[in-house]
Amino acid sequence: MENLVYIALFAPFASSMFAALFGMSPRQTFVGIVASSLLFISFVASAILAYHVYSTGTSIHVTMMEWISAGDLTIPFGFLVDQVSVTMMTVVTLVSTVVHIYSIGYMDHDKSFNRFFSYLSAFVFSMMILVMSDNFAGLFIGWEGVGVCSWLLIGFWYHKEDVTREENPSISPSWAANEAFIVNRIADLGMLVGIFIIYWNVGSLQYDVVFADLPNLSSSVLNAAALALFIGAMGKSAQFPLHTWLTDAMEGPTPVSALIHAATMVTAGVFLVIRANPIFSMTPEVSFFIAALGTFVAFFAASMALVNRDLKRIIAFSTLSQLGYMFAAAGLGAYWIALFHLAAHAFFKALLFLGAGNVMHAMDDELDIFKMGGLKKAMKWTYIYMGLASLALAGIPVFAGFFSKDAIIETAFNEGTYVLWAILVITAGMTAFYSFRQVFLTFHGDERYKEAGIHPHEMYKFVLIAMSPLAVLAVIAGFFMGGFQEFVTKLLPNYEMSHHTHELIWYLTAIVLVFAIGGIWLAYKKYAKGLKRDEKLENSFVYKLLANQYYIPNFYEAFITKPYAMISEMMWKNVDMKIVDATVDGIAKLIYKSGDGSRKMQTGNLSNYLNWMAIGAVLLLVVAALSAMLG
Amino acid sequence: MIGLSHYLIVSALIFSIGLIGVLRRRNLLMLFFATEVMLNAVNIAFAAISHYYNDLAGQMFAFFIIAIAASEVAVGLGLLIVLYKKYGTLDLDDLASMKG
C-alpha cells in the first residue's frame, strides 16, 4: 500500500518532469499522452487506495524523510491517506486525468504544448502534496505549490499585451497571474500565522498531535488559530474580499480553469477547514463567521453572474458561489456535506468548464455569450454535457448538485440560522437562472455568431469521450451520498438533521426546487428564443454595479494598487534619496566642507599662523588654569 | 620686600609684550626681536624661582635657553638673509607663498 501512496503522489511529478524535458521543443503529442497516462496511473493508485481505506477502514500513514528540523521543530515529509484525503486524491486525479486528455485536444494548436503539460502535472503534484500531507507545513508546501502552478498557468499566454480594464477586465494573462499570486500570498500570511500559533502552543505541526492537544489550549488561542487558518483558506478559495483574482484567472487556458479554478485548487480552502475540523468545531464563533461569509459570498458571486456576458466568467462566479455554499456547510459543522459538495461540484463544474472550452474552441476564442446562440446544432455533445452540468449546478433532482446543495441548505435550516437559509435558497434560484441563461444564450435561439463569420465545429471525439466520466458522475454522484457519509464520517464528525428538520424535509426540498425551477423558467422565457436586449435594464444602476463586480476591482486599483505604487515611488525618491541618503551624503559633505572651510586658515602668512597659535596657546592655558583651579 | 610673585608678574608682563610683538609684527626681523623678548621673560622667571627656592636647576635652564637663543639667532638670521636675497623683502604679507 505504501508504494501505491508514492505512485499516486509521484506519478504527476514524473509526468511534469517528463514534459519539462521537452518544454522548449515544439509540440509533441506523445508528451501529452505520456502525461495523461501517468496521471491515469495516479488515479488508479488513488482509487485502489480509496477502496483499501473504504474496505479496511484504516488510514495509511507514511513518512518519507525529514524535511526541516531546527530547535524543537521537526517537520517530516509525511503523507496520510485517510477518508478525507483519499476522497480528495481520487477527485483530484480523476478530474486531472480528464483535463489532461482534454488538453491534448484543446491545446492542439498551441506552440507551448509541452510546457503546458509540464505545468499542469506540476500542479497536480502540488495538489496531491496539499491533500496528502500529514502536517500543516506539508500542507503549506502544496498550498504554495499550487499557487505557483496557478501563476504559471494563468499567465501561460504571457506574451499577450496589457490592455485597459474596459477592454478586458483582467488586463492581461500575466497581470491576472500576478494578481492571483499576490492575493494568495496575502492569505498565505494568515495561514503561516496560523501555523506559528499552532506550533508555539502545541509544539508540533503533525495533524494527529495537534488535534490530540487541542483540549489543552485556551479558547483565545484556538480562535486565533482558527481565524488565521481561515484567512489562508479565504485566499485560496477566493472568498470576499480576496475574490477578485478568481474571475481574472479566467485568462488562463480553459483546461486550467476547469482543473484549478473550479475543481481542485480553489477548494483547497474548504479542504483546509474540513481537515482542521477539530479546531473549527471548537471555535463556534469563527465557524459561524465562516458560514456567514460563505453564505454572503454565495449570494454575492451569484448576483454578479446574473448579468455577466463572458462565458468563463459566469462559470467562475458560479464557482465562487458554490465555494460559498461549501464554506457555509463547513462553518455550520456539516463537514462531510461540505466535502461531498466539493467532490460533486468538482465533477460538474469541471464538465461545465470543459464544455465552455469546447465552445471557445469552436468560436475562435470568443467568450461573449451575446455573440453566440444556436450552437446546439453544431455542437450536440457539448450541448448535452453543458446542459447536464448546468442541471447539476442548478440542483435539479437526480443530478449530483441536487443532493449536495440541498443538504447544505437543509443544514442551514437545521442549525436554526434562518437568514442564512433564506439567502442560500434565493441563491439557489439565482444559480439556476444564470446557469441556464448561459446555456440558452449559447446553444439556443438565433445564430448570432454568423455575423462574425465564425464556423463552429464540434470538438475532437476523443476529447468528448474523455469528458464522459465527468458527465456520468455529474449525473449519478448524488446516489452515493449515503455511502459517502458512512465512509467519511469515520473520520469527520457526523452531521445528522434533527428530527424536526427531517419532518419538514419535503417542504424544504420543495421550496428549493421551486426557486431552482423558477430560475430556469425565467431564463428560458427571457433567452431561449433569442437575445432581446433591454437597453433600460442594461443602463440601470444595479445592472452596471453587478456588471462591474460592484466596482471592487476598480476600488482595489484606486485605493490599493495605485497608492502602493505612489507611496513606493515617494519612499524611494523622497525618503530614501532625499532623507536617508542625503543625510549620509550630508555628513560627508559637512566633513568635506569643514575641510574646505578650514583650508582658508592656511593663508601662507606666518603672521596669521602665529595668531592662531597664540589663540590655541591661550585656550590651552585657560584650560590648564581652570583644571588646576577646579581639580 | 620683593617676593617671587613680583618677579613672576614682571616676567609674565614681559612675556606678554613679546607675545604682542609676535602677533603684531609682520616683519620677520622684528618677529625675531619679539621672540628674544619672550625668551628673556622666561629667563627672568627661571632665575627668580631658582633664587627663591635655592635651586640651581632654574639657572641651568636659563643658561641653556640662552645657548638655544644664540643658535636660533645664528641659523635664523642666515635664513633671513637668504630670504631677503630671494624676495627682496622680509614682510610676511609678501612672503605668503604657502597659501592653501
Next chain:
Amino acid sequence: MYEIVAFYLFSALTIGLFLVTVLSKNVLYAMTSLAAGMVLISGFFFILGADFLGAVQLVAYVGAIMALYSFAMMFFDATRDIKEKNTNPALVFLLGGLSAVVLVLMFAAPIHSDAIQALYPMHEGVGNAQDVGIILFTKYLVPFEVAALMLLVAMISGIILAGKKMDQSLTEDMSADDEILTQKDEK
C-alpha cells in the same frame, strides 16, 4: 631697600624698552631698545644672585647675539621705516593681555603651595659661579656638551646660509651656474 628700588626701576625700564622694541617702526630703534632691555635684564639676574647667569646674559646676549643682529642688519635696508598693516590690533592686545593674566594666575598658583623641594640646592658660602660650574660639569655635562655642539652646528649653518655664494641665488637650480659661466665665456 636698594633691592626694591632696583627691582621697580629695572622693571619699569625693561617693560618700557621692550614696548619700544615691539611697537617701534624703525628697526634700529627696536634693536637698540632690545639691547638695552637685555642689559637691564642682566640686572635682574644680579639682584637675584645669579651672578654667572647675569654675566652670560651680558656676554652672550648683549655681546654676541646683538652683535649678530647688527651685522645681519647690514644686509637689510635698515633706514626705512617698516610698513606693517595691522589687520586686527584689538585681537593682538586681547590675546596678549589674556595670556598675561593667565600666566600670572598660573605662576601665582604654585607659590601658595610650598611643597617644592629643591633639586639642586645652592650651597651656603659658595659663590654662584662655582656652584653653577659644579652642577654644569657634573649633572648637566651631557646637555652642556650637546649645547656646545649645537652652537657649533648653528654657527656653521649660519655661515653657510648667509655666506655661501653671496652673489647667487641659493634656491634656484644650480645648473644655472653653468649657464652663467658659459654666458661669461661668450662675452
Next chain:
Amino acid sequence: MDNILSVLVFFPAIAGLLGFVVHKDSARAYGITVAAIEFFLSLWLWFSFDSANAGMQFVEMIPLIPDFGVSYYIGVDGISLFIIIMAALMTLIGMMSMSVTKNIKNMIITLLFLEMTMIGVFVALDAIIFYLFWELSLVPMLYIIGAWGGPLRVYASIKFFLYTFAGSLIMLVGMLFVAYVYHNLTGVWSFAITDWYALVLPVDYQLWLFAAFFFGFAIKVPMFPFHTWLPYAHGQAPTIGSVILAAVLLKMGTYGFVRFSLPMFPDASVMMITPIAVIAIIMIIYTAMVAYAQKDIKQVIAYSSVSHMGIIMLGIFAMNAEGIGGSVFQMLSHGIVSGALFMLVGVIYDRRHTKLMSEFGGLASVMPKYAVIFGIMLMAAVGLPLTIGFVGEFLVLLGFYQISPIMTILAGTSIIIGAIYMLAVYKKSFFGPITNEANKTLKDLDRKETWSLVPLVLIVIWLGIYPKPVLEPIDNSVKAMLVFMDEKAITQEAKDMIRVAKSSKGGV
C-alpha cells in the same frame, strides 16, 4: 590535515600572488582552477566536520603578540562552516560566469585575495584577526567597484569604503574596550573570542559595547538607515562584484551579530530585541517598497537584498533555536539566491548593456532557458516552499513569532510585498510582447552561463527539499550557543527571553 583552515585561508592568497606570473590569456583558467580547488577543500572540510559536535573544530592557535594576547586563532563551528563553503562556491561560480575581459588578470588576483579575506573573517576566533580580515576585505572590493564599475564607480566605491570603514572603527573601539575589561578582570590580555565569551559583563557595559559592535555590523548588513551605500555599490559594481558583495560580504555583518553580540552581550541583546526588530521590520517593508519603485533590475535586487537581510536580522534576535538557526540558513539561502539573481542580471546586461526594465519585455519568448532559471531564482527569493528561500524565512518568522506575534505579522508581509516587486520585475521584463527591436535577436544562455547557473539551481532545489545536512550542524551550534547565553545572562528578563531548545545537549 589538521591545518586545513589555514590552507583554506591562505591558499587563495598565495595562488593569487603566483597569479602575477601567469599569462593573462590563461589567467581566467588559472583563477577557476584555484577557486575550484579551494571549493573542494571547503567541501573536504565539511566531510571531515563532526556534525554532532557543537563546539569549535579544526582549531589552530599560534600566538602572535603574546604580551597583548593577540594570536592567530581560527576554527569553525556549524554556524560558520557553511558560510565558508558558500563563499568558496560563490567565488568559483562567479569566476566561471565572469564576463569581464578588461584587465582580467588583475580581476582574478583581486578575487583570490578577496576570497582569503572572506574566509578569514568567518574562521577567525581572535578579535584582532577578525578585524584584520574584516577591514582587508574592503580593499579588493573597493578595487573591483572602482576599476570595473559603471559611470559612478568612484563615488560608489568611496562611499562603500568610507561608510563601512567608519562603522568598523567604532567596532574596533568596542573590541579594544572588551580586551581592556578582560585585562582588568583577569590580569592577562586576550583577544580570543572564546575567552571573551567567558566574560560576564555588567548590563550597562553590555549596552555600550553592544552599541559599538552594532555600528560595525549594522552598516555592513546593511540595516536601515545605514543601507544607502548598498544600492550604489550594487548599481555600479560589475556583476562579479555584486555577486560577491551580496552573497558573502553582507553576511559578515549578520555573522558578526551571531558570533559577537549574542554570546558576549546576552542581556543587552535581549534588551535590544524590540528596537532591532523595529528596524528590521522597517528594512523589510520600506526597502521592499523602494524596490518596487525601481526602474533598474539590479537596483531592485539590491534593495531586495536589504529587505531579506531584515528577515535575517529578525531571526537572529528571535532568541530561540528556530529563529537563529533559520537566520543562519537564510544567510546561505540569500547568498546563493541573490548571487544567482545578480548573475542573471549580468547575463542580460552583457547582451544589451542596459539594466532598465523599460528596455525589456517579452524576454521569455526569446530566452526561455534564461526565463526559467530567473523564474526559479525569483521563486526562491520570494520564499516558495521546496526552494532554499522558504526554509530560512519560515524558521525566522516562526522563531520570531514567539517574541512578538504582531511584529511577526508585520515582518511576514515580506512574503507579500516581496512577491509584488519580484513579480513586477518578472512581468515587466519577461512577459508581454517583445516591444523592443533589439530584444528580438537576443541569444539564450550560452554554455558558460548555463554551467555556472545550473549548479546554483540544483543547490536551491536540493536545500529546499533536503536542508538537513546543512541545517543539522547549524542547529547544533545554535542550540549550544543558546544554552550558553541562557547560563551567562545575568538579568532575569534575559533568562526568560532566551529560549533553550528542549533537545539541546549542553553548553559550548
